[in-house]
Structures are given as structure tokens and as C-alpha cells.
Amino acid sequence: MKFILVISFIAVGLMACSPQNQQDVKQQKSAEEAEQSTQVIFECERDEAITVRFFTDSERAVMTRNNEDIELKQERAASGFLYSNGPNSIRGKGDDLTLHIGRMAPINCRAM
Incomplete structure (x- = not known):
């Protein structure tokens, strides 16, 4: 048994x-x-597209650029939204988004 x-x-x-x-x-x-997330596709300068998943259950977002996922934490913003992990950040309001990657020039994007 x-x-x-x-x-x-x-x-x-x-x-x-x-x-x-x-x-x-x-x-x-x-x-x-x-x-638990909202996915938004942004069309950027230089014919580039990024996807951002904003998670509603936590203060984070995951940006997908060039088939690479980059996790970002929500930060305080005077208006709109701001997510960052140090060298990478996204800042936006409405349909507009500005992508900062290290010391590169900011990349402007718009929701599709």
C-alpha cells in the first residue's frame, strides 16, 4: 500500500x-x-517603432525596442508620465512620448 x-x-x-x-x-x-497591462505602440523618428506595456497592478512598464525588453519603474512627474531605470527613460503626455537612451539625443514618438 x-x-x-x-x-x-x-x-x-x-x-x-x-x-x-x-x-x-x-x-x-x-x-x-x-x-493586467495596457500595450501601446509608438511610432518614432527615424522610422522606428517601440512598444510599451504599462502594468496596472504595479508601478512599472516594459519597453520593447529592437526586440529587447527593457523594464522601467514609474517615477514622479509634474504632469504626464515618467518611467526610468537610470540610463533609459520614457516621458510622455497624451499620445506623445520622448525616449531617452543613455547619452543619445532624445527620440520623439507618437502613439499609433
Whole structure:
């Protein structure tokens, strides 16, 4: 009887570690994040586009530029919004956004 119980626990543990189950968990997490965020696509100077996901459950945003995700924390702004992680920041109001990357010249963008 103990043997059957031990085998049952091992089987359940292995099922939880299966690649399919891990894929299901990742998909569920992505779906939950999508529900808790607002995604905006911005068209920028130099024919560049960036995507920003503003998370409603936390004070953060994730900017995607050149297929790279950059996480930013919300900062205080006199008006509009400001998110930064030090060298990278986005500042905006309404449909307009200014992207600052290190010491590069600011890039102006507009929501599509």
C-alpha cells in the first residue's frame, strides 16, 4: 500500500515537471500579465517603432525596442508620465512620448 502511495506521488511530481505543463503555466502567466497591462505602440523618428506595456497592478512598464525588453519603474512627474531605470527613460503626455537612451539625443514618438 505504501509502495502504491509513493509511486502515485512520484507520478504527480513528474507530471508537474513535464514540458507540456510548464508550457501551460507560461501561457497562463502571459495571459494574466496581458490582462493586467495596457500595450501601446509608438511610432518614432527615424522610422522606428517601440512598444510599451504599462502594468496596472504595479508601478512599472516594459519597453520593447529592437526586440529587447527593457523594464522601467514609474517615477514622479509634474504632469504626464515618467518611467526610468537610470540610463533609459520614457516621458510622455497624451499620445506623445520622448525616449531617452543613455547619452543619445532624445527620440520623439507618437502613439499609433
